Amino acid sequence: MEPNPSPAAALANPRVLQVFNQYLESGGEEVWVNEISRFSGRGFTVDDLRFQSSEWTRKGAPTRLRQAQRVWDNPGSRDRLRAAVENSRPDLLLFHNIIPVGSLGLYDEAAKLRLPVVQYIHNFRPFSPSGTMWVNGRVHDGGLRGNPWPEVFGRAWERSFLRTFLVAMYQSRLLGSGTLDVVKRWIAVSEFMRGKFISAGIPADKVVTLRHCWKPRATPEPARMGSHYLFLGRLVPEKGIYTMLEAWKILEKRLGAACPRLVIAGSGPEEARIHAAVARMKKVVCVGFVSGKPKDDLLHGCRALIAPSIWWEPLGLIVYEAYDFARPVVAAASGGLTETVQEGVTGFLHEPGDPERLAADIERMEQLGADGRLEMGRAGHQWLLENASPERWLNDFSGILRSVSKD
Known part of the structure; x- marks a missing residue:
């Protein structure tokens, strides 16, 4: 040539x-x-x-x-x-x-x-x-x-x-x-x-x-946080799905009726097994694969996004998506997630595979209240503007x- x-x-x-x-x-x-x-x-x-x-x-x-x-x-x-x-x-x-x-x-x-x-x-x-x-x-x-x-x-x-x-x-x-x-x-x-x-x-x-x-929205929409936490991703073990389910079992037992809801959105090889496990739980629901407006609605309405990966996540674009909606992130201290989630500022980090610590972080997020969670989410949105131009x-x-x- x-x-x-x-x-x-x-x-x-x-x-x-x-x-x-x-x-x-x-x-x-x-x-x-x-x-x-x-x-x-x-x-x-x-x-x-x-x-x-x-x-x-x-x-x-x-x-x-x-x-x-x-x-x-x-x-x-x-x-x-x-x-x-x-x-x-x-x-x-x-x-x-x-x-x-x-x-x-x-x-x-x-x-x-x-x-x-x-x-x-x-x-x-x-x-x-x-x-x-x-x-x-x-x-x-x-x-x-x-x-x-x-x-x-x-x-x-x-x-x-x-x-x-x-x-x-x-x-x-x-x-x-x-x-x-x-x-x-x-x-x-x-x-x-x-x-x-x-x-x-x-x-x-x-x-x-x-x-x-990431090309963010001009400004985050006004907060209308709902009652749920959100997992959004592929249903495979390395994403920490089972750690998250164990954490919610702890929360259901500890908080009873006050336990917040968990919405699991996604599909993958573990889908049938996860659906079977969720059927025995009171505060967890699976909604399958979502995209477009239904996905946006779940992100907009969540209290925080959960990224509990137990493999070495190279980056984790899902964190960007949460910050785009001014939502905090509860993540495993795994791989590149430690570079995008700032402990106590834009979310919380737990030891990968530790359901007790994840449950404790959800309780910490609950104790912040809507205003505290929104402040964290806004800090995440600001991180996105400053670091992902x-x-x-x-x-x-x-x-x-x-x-x-x-x-």
Whole structure:
């Protein structure tokens, strides 16, 4: 491929090909990929290349074994990357998740195309085969030190020993090959994630922290806090769902009729089990997946949002959503949540997995009364204005792209 004709123009307005393998279920990473696309034209230009995990669930898809092999190198995905590069003539590639369909071979293809890569860090890959390091109810961080075996034996990826083993082997081969030298910058969504990747061996000068931005409402609507606390997210164990339910059992026993309601909004693999548990409780209700106005109404009417994650949450955009409605947050001191929830100012932090402490924090929130909770929520909204400005994010992101284009 011929080099782009105007290096000066590239530095002023880098052209980016964004590469993303969409998951079977949408989530925060996909939301952010879409957001970057919407920023195109504001200091940089974005084209998209997307692979779909659903491609391997349809009729005519490769066998499970062939799929596992192609996680390492998928020739068809390399062809698509070359075609997209030929079409858009980018100055650099922006990688998000690229497996399973995209394949780890895209790093090698980027090197062959002589294009630098900026890698967004949304999870713990390429050190964790599952991306979460979540195994049998706890975080096993051996992958950061070259030991993915807890995840392998725990069948952490797609509940399969073989597939987890193969991904772990592929990642180990990738890390040892020098191919990742093509990644010129790693963008961490929190200082917590930056520290973990540096501890895993990524040079500190290559890892930058850039938290997601947020376009807040002009002003929070007047308070009309209802009687409920709100969990909003995917129903999976690592989100701390069962810690939260245990906390509410404590509250129901301790407070009786004065116990506040908990509304659980979301869907996921644990949905049936959680619904069964909630059926035996008096002050908890599940409402399923919500979006749009119903979701806004739940946020607007809640006393506080609960984020009880027991895995290492990279950032936790749900905190931004709560602050957008001037609502405080009761969160686990887990990962990036410690950087967005300020103890006693915008919410409370509890030890991950500790239902007693979570219950105590809910009682503390109740003792504040409506005025105290609103004061916390307003402090959260102010944090959002000061720390999640889209203009600041655009300036910093453009600077990262320019620095890579200059290298």
